[in-house]
Amino acid sequence: MNSTVNPTRAVQDDFKDAFIKNFIVVFLGIAINYINGIFVFIFSKSPVFYMESKYILYIHLVINDMIMLSISVTLHVITYAAPLVNVSLCCILLLVGTMTARNTPMSLAGMAVERYIAICKPLHHSQICTVRRTYMLILLIWCLTFIPELADIIILVLTRPLSFFTSKIFCYPLTVYSTSYHLEKNVAVNVLFMSFVWIMLIYTYFRVFFAAKTATTDAVSAKKAQNTILLHGVQLLLCMLSYITPLLEAILIPLFPNERSKIGFSNFLITNVLPRFLTPFIYGIRDQKIVSYFKKHSSTCIVKVRPVN
16 A cells, blocks of 8 residues: 555654644545545435445445545554554554555446446346445455455465564555565556556446437536546546556656655645545535435434524
């Protein structure tokens, strides 16, 4: 997972810079998770969403992003506040963080396919995108993201003594998995993963984008569908940038060695925080059904807390 700041960068920052960076990260993390938490609450209180694959995939993406963002922000703060962390705890954080980070583009791919079926094959949507198949897809996504990490765990257990897991290290991915095999394998996995997702998504996006206009008689609905797809693509692009962050840093840092800390922090915000900020706006606020239930629950809460005269 490329969601932490290298400890060497943290050392370069003075107290003022470190405080500002952590304040921005924590503030954005709390704000985004609060907004996403509202949508999770609405989903849990509205059984009507339980029977539609579109909303099941959306809420899975929201929960996944909340977990990923929480771990990412925690690791960022730990890097500055207490960089030495127990190896076992660090491994767990990195395991869950990496899985949720890789879940995001795969979840977006699944949502794109669901929208493709809904727009291009509306008569078959209810038969293809069933609730059972939706949950099977979510399970498949978690299994696919866990397999590479399982290999890392096995290699780590076999190559490290038991005392290593009770020691303390900098909680940064490359300090736990420091073998050349892991680095080469990570590059290969990321390249294959990115290629597979992008091939599938490029095909799906173009089909949906051009089909939205012909499949919808309402010009406003067609325009909204196309805008959603474009925003979906922007979010996916930002998420996928995390897979080439090490390459970008390897190019930029030698060119601007004095800006090493700023480059790392900018990459962190762009690839980890900003995509999660877009999720509620692309799929939540722009969805009329979610908005209507949001207003319904908001009005109910206001009535409950209104004082009796």
